[in-house]
Amino acid sequence: MASAAGVMERTPAGSVKARPPVVCWFEECRKDSVPLVGGKCSSLGELINAGVRVPPGFALTTEGYRRFMAEAGIDREVASLLAGVDAQDIEALEKISVQIRAVIEAQPFSIEIEDLVAECYRKLALRCCMPAVPVAVRSSAIAEDLPGASFAGQQDTYLWIRGVEDLLQHMRRCISSLYTGRAIAYRVNKGFGADRVGISVGVQKMANSYTAGVMFTIHPANGDRSVIVIDSNFGFGESVVSGEVTPDHFVVNKITLDIIDRTISQKHICYTVDPKTQTSQAFEVPFERQKVQSLIDDEITELAWMGKQIEKHYGRPMDIEWAVDKDLPSGGNIFILQARPETVWSEKSQRAGANPGGSAMDYILSSLLTGKKVS
16 A cells, blocks of 8 residues: 555656655644645544544545546546636536536546555454444545635535445545535635645544534634533534534633533434444434433543643644544543634634633632632
């Protein structure tokens, strides 16, 4: 298998240079690997190398994407269809998007790429001690999850994918999602030229989530940096990320890790694996569980602590996706699935995020005055 170091090739001048790899493992990536594996996968590699608990996986690199597009002549067809495109003409953009996506999804990978992906998937299954290991297939564009240019959510994610054939099919679907009408318009409006368009596809061992959700190391509503905010629901985190449910909501003091606010919502649906079809499906939460707290307090505290470490490592507020794996014992079953820079409040002055009466110091002082234990 090619590694992050790539393979050697001889240039026309006779010199030898390293050719980028087609696939690489997450742990071979760092935060400066964005041109090779995009925002999501480079961040996952950075987290693994920082000692954060992350499910293992690998990536089809941007080199693999470009070879796939070039070998079949898809890149030329795409360039022709996008020539002179008007980002304001939504109807025309959608028609072009449908054409481009159909071409990409119908074109098989080369034998070389298929073999490399299949070998990585086999090794991942061995590593996880699980045949046909279920994986999340996530697009990771080179211009996404960057400070000042958040493409998060522009491309697709597919959950609980099993088997090489399904994996290859969903990898093509991830690549084609680079060309949704919305994504095309976003890039045109942001001034991202064709040379900055590229995508990697991350293949990550699926956490069999009992509970999952998102965490911000800054308050997303008011920019308060003294707190960590956690939203959660039963099952996979898709219901929280997509906004299909009102999740449980917890606010944690960043210094003391005390839970200073909690809202337990009525959660009608959750996503989990259907044991018959072995696919991710939406299920109705049983009525007696709908108002049950989806995270226990110890898990909230551990998550907040992990969020602090991630923020410290990156040196900026972060937007984090996480899961609690029900197949593993407590104390080692909370996993970080993604982490990206928070792009709304972190670009503003810290003064704009001040929250009178809600700062960490105000909280500590008020707790001391009332005799409440804060450590």
